Amino acid sequence: MGILEVKDVGKRFGGLQALGDVNLSVKENSVHAIIGPNGAGKSTLLNCLVGKLIPDTGSVMFDGQSVLGRSPHEINQMGISRVFQTPEIFGDLSVMENMMIPCFAKRDGSFRMRAIENTMREKDVVEKAEAMLVDMNMADKRHMNAASMSRGDKRRLEIGMCLAQEPRLLLLDEPTAGMARADTNNTIDLLKQISDERDITIAIIEHDMHVVFSLAQRITVLAQGTPLVEDDPENIKGHPKVREAYLGETAA
Amino acid sequence: MLGLNNKDTKLLIVVAVLTLLAPFILNPFPAGSAMAQFNAGYPDLMQRFVIFGIFAIGFNILFGLTGYLSFGHAAFLGIGSYAAVWIFKLFTYNVVPAIALAVIMAGLFSVIIGYVSLRRSGIYFSILTLAFAQMSFALAYSVLSNPKFNLTNGETGLQVYADDLQMFHREGLPDLPHLFGLSMRSTYNLDIGAWSFSFNAGYYLCAVVLMLVFYLSIRIFRSPFGLMLRAIKSNQTRMSYTGLNPRPHTLAAFVISGMYAGLAGGLMAAMDPLAGAERMQWTASGEVVLMTILGGTGTLIGPVLGAGFIKYFENIFSKINDSILHEWFAFLPDGLENFMVFIVHPFVGKGWHLTLGILFMLVVIFLPGGLVEGGQRIGKWIKNRGKAKDSGATTEPAE
Numbered sequence: 001m002g003i004l005e006v007k008d009v010g011k012r013f014g015g016l017q018a019l020g021d022v023n024l025s026v027k028e029n030s031v032h033a034i035i036g037p038n039g040a041g042k043s044t045l046l047n048c049l050v051g052k053l054i055p056d057t058g059s060v061m062f063d064g065q066s067v068l069g070r071s072p073h074e075i076n077q078m079g080i081s082r083v084f085q086t087p088e089i090f091g092d093l094s095v096m097e098n099m100m101i102p103c104f105a106k107r108d109g110s111f112r113m114r115a116i117e118n119t120m121r122e123k124d125v126v127e128k129a130e131a132m133l134v135d136m137n138m139a140d141k142r143h144m145n146a147a148s149m150s151r152g153d154k155r156r157l158e159i160g161m162c163l164a165q166e167p168r169l170l171l172l173d174e175p176t177a178g179m180a181r182a183d184t185n186n187t188i189d190l191l192k193q194i195s196d197e198r199d200i201t202i203a204i205i206e207h208d209m210h211v212v213f214s215l216a217q218r219i220t221v222l223a224q225g226t227p228l229v230e231d232d233p234e235n236i237k238g239h240p241k242v243r244e245a246y247l248g249e250t251a252a
Numbered sequence: 253m254l255g256l257n258n259k260d261t262k263l264l265i266v267v268a269v270l271t272l273l274a275p276f277i278l279n280p281f282p283a284g285s286a287m288a289q290f291n292a293g294y295p296d297l298m299q300r301f302v303i304f305g306i307f308a309i310g311f312n313i314l315f316g317l318t319g320y321l322s323f324g325h326a327a328f329l330g331i332g333s334y335a336a337v338w339i340f341k342l343f344t345y346n347v348v349p350a351i352a353l354a355v356i357m358a359g360l361f362s363v364i365i366g367y368v369s370l371r372r373s374g375i376y377f378s379i380l381t382l383a384f385a386q387m388s389f390a391l392a393y394s395v396l397s398n399p400k401f402n403l404t405n406g407e408t409g410l411q412v413y414a415d416d417l418q419m420f421h422r423e424g425l426p427d428l429p430h431l432f433g434l435s436m437r438s439t440y441n442l443d444i445g446a447w448s449f450s451f452n453a454g455y456y457l458c459a460v461v462l463m464l465v466f467y468l469s470i471r472i473f474r475s476p477f478g479l480m481l482r483a484i485k486s487n488q489t490r491m492s493y494t495g496l497n498p499r500p501h502t503l504a505a506f507v508i509s510g511m512y513a514g515l516a517g518g519l520m521a522a523m524d525p526l527a528g529a530e531r532m533q534w535t536a537s538g539e540v541v542l543m544t545i546l547g548g549t550g551t552l553i554g555p556v557l558g559a560g561f562i563k564y565f566e567n568i569f570s571k572i573n574d575s576i577l578h579e580w581f582a583f584l585p586d587g588l589e590n591f592m593v594f595i596v597h598p599f600v601g602k603g604w605h606l607t608l609g610i611l612f613m614l615v616v617i618f619l620p621g622g623l624v625e626g627g628q629r630i631g632k633w634i635k636n637r638g639k640a641k642d643s644g645a646t647t648e649p650a651e
Contacts, residue, residue, distance in 0.1 A: 073491075076493055082493050088490040090483050090490060092486040093482060100479065104480070105495040109495075110497040114475055116472075116475060117476060118474050
């Protein structure tokens with residue numbers, strides 16, 4: 001029994017069957033990659049996991065509890081954090097403030113009225129956010145405006161913000177899309193380090209095979225909304241069905 | 253001090269000094285001189301400065317922090333005024349219960365209006381609030397003023413009549429709004445030479461309230477709640493995916509700013525015990541938007557400056573008429589004098605809106621941060637000028 005169990009999930013947009021009977025099991029403390037050609041339904045699946053979409057059929061269980069019908073902030077509070085394809089950070093705020101917000105969310109829950117206290121005097125949150133910035137190697141940027149950072153730094157900050165919530169499952173949606181090679185390698189190293197050092201499960205959606213094969217311990221291949229294979233990386237590379245999905249039938 | 257950092261404490265002290273010394277600051281010209289018409293230090297206008305300052309501070313908590321632009325805040329101002337006048341009519345002329353009920357009623361209404369309007373964001377939110385405010389206006393203006401159930405007294409406006417109940421009104425208390433016997437209209441006039449300064453009880457009540465709510469707004473800006481509101485403005489997607497529910501945050505901000513508006517409305521009725529529906533009209537809602545943007549959205553002091561600026565224009569610029577203009581340009585030859593009056597005429601008197609409009613455009617285009625940004629730029633320029641001179645002086649000998 002994995003920490004995340006997806007059973008027979010289906011999702012239809014009008015005439016398009018985006019997902020059909022997807023089954024997926026993510027083992028605790030592993031790195032699981034979901035790959036597939038464009039339009040395979042990877043992002044739809046991810047959106048079903050975080051509460052942005054509600055699947056038409058099937059069930060999604062996280063740690064024995066159903067996530068279906070819950071809103072994104074509730075699912076997040078259950079222990080699932082998401083990193084977006086284009087970094088979603090608080091661009092108008094400073095890096096430090098960006099990091100403090102998830103710390104408050106972890107400590108105070110989804111809403112708590114603290115309108116009189118002074119933010120900078122919340123010692124535990126300030127210390128935690130500072131420690132997290134040191135971990136992410138961006139302590140020197142703490143007063144910078146988050147929007148003015150490079151894309152690589154924004155990604156780093158976003159991952160750090162997710163980790164500050166101490167999630168049990170970290171979902172990454174093409175974390176290296178549009179990145180330079182050096183930034184991509186840095187991100188791979190960072191994710192490896194996170195997976196080694198923390199008690200955390202990582203599920204990653206990715207196009208870049210270099211990233212997938214350097215990180216994943218288990219891979220699911222999606223094509224046209226259904227999972228083709230689920231196996232270990234070494235078996236995926238030469239799998240005929242996978243080649244077929246990526247290269248087309250004639251080539252296979 | 254008071255849980256604030258140095259910069260905020262300084263700001264609070266500056267505001268306190270400015271409001272307490274306003275009767276002096278706003279009356280710089282001797283009475284009877286040609287410039288006396290630019291004096292703004294009479295009680296009525298000073299009260300308006302401060303009351304609209306409170307209104308704008310509250311509006312800024314919603315608009316400045318969360319970015320939700322409400323076009324219906326005047327509704328809460330009106331509700332506050334009506335609530336206060338009803339206290340005067342039924343119970344007592346004491347302003348404390350009147351202001352308290354004004355705040356509570358505005359709070360209740362803002363919970364309802366906010367709950368519905370905040371289901372949408374952006375322009376749809378603005379339109380929903382505008383619709384609610386216009387509905388409130390229509391209710392106050394006609395629906396709730398029928399002879400059977402007269403809650404607002406329609407066009408005439410709600411006011412206190414001699415045969416009203418006034419349960420707790422006793423002999424010896426002033427027949428006007430008062431604070432435990434101190435009439436809001438009581439004014440002490442201080443004459444120093446040619447100058448005349450008036451110290452009005454009502455004004456000082458408003459000033460004290462302004463300082464309190466300004467302090468509260470600083471605390472909110474610097475609190476975790478304020479941080480969350482800024483996060484909502486910046487990125488709602490990240491907000492939800494960080495486990496935070498934006499809805500109760502925005503609703504709380506909406507209710508707080510609605511209560512500020514109710515407080516302003518209550519004070520308005522406390523200064524002059526009548527309430528009219530026109531206070532709820534959309535132009536009044538638009539005015540507070542202008543004040544906030546003109547002063548500096550999202551800054552602490554900006555809305556107060558904007559409110560003062562607009563009210564000064566409304567009351568002082570609008571009083572300049574042609575005969576005053578002729579006086580000013582009297583030194584010119586006749587033809588030129590008439591020409592100058594002809595040129596300036598559209599911008600003063602009834603045309604003061606034109607001047608305000610041009611100023612507003614200039615501020616929005618060249619100073620997106622409002623008057624506060626203007627002040628900061630001037631401050632920087634002065635600092636840098638000083639530095640440039642210093643560095644110039646030190647490098648010259650080397651050459």
